[in-house]
Amino acid sequence: MALPKSVTKIKRDGVEFVSNVDRAQYTLTELTRAALRDCAKLIRKRMIEKLKKLPGMKRNRRLYRSSQYWVRRREGDLLIGFKHNTWYGADSELGKNGQPGRNILRETVYENIDEIRKIQGQYLSAIEDDNRAIGLISEEEYQSGDGPE
Known part of the structure; x- marks a missing residue:
């Protein structure tokens, strides 16, 4: 989804109305997605660390290679x-x-609830600073099986 125009301006009877609703909605949605993606990376990383410590898991990588995550755009989850x-x-x-x-x-x-809360708070507090928010939002789609372990 492309970044919408920053403002919508309407002039009526000498008064100019300015609306940032579209941009704010976009920013909130994308910050939420980025926060969920980073939470998923954390959970998967910590889960793989636990799985590697199980007996027999050093030889058998199938279990942690079968773990994956998706941040769904339409559903926002x-x-x-x-x-x-x-x-x-x-x-x-x-x-x-x-x-x-x-x-x-x-x-x-x-x-890891405390870490998850910290990640969510970091992203969602960025809504106050537009430049910081845009810097945190990554346009690339990421699915867990694609990166290194």
Whole structure:
């Protein structure tokens, strides 16, 4: 989504009305997406650190390679988890056939709530400074499996 015009000006009866609503709405939406993306990066990184410490995980990278996240533009939310139908992913996390799940994703999120709040606060407080906000917003789309681990 391209950055909208900074203002909309309407002149009527010698009075000029100036509206920044479109730009403010765009900035809020994009700052929220950027904050969610950075939170997902943090959660995935911490989750991979935990997974690498599990017995047998040094040899078996499939579990942490199956973790991924998406920041959805239309819905404005974050999805993080394991690839669908992977025994070493979702089934290991949730458990299957009477075996207990590991709950590593859930525990990782709970353990990092303070960091998540800091990240969200950093981005959303930038709305007060337009230049800072634009600097935090990244136009590139990022999906978790694309970068280095």
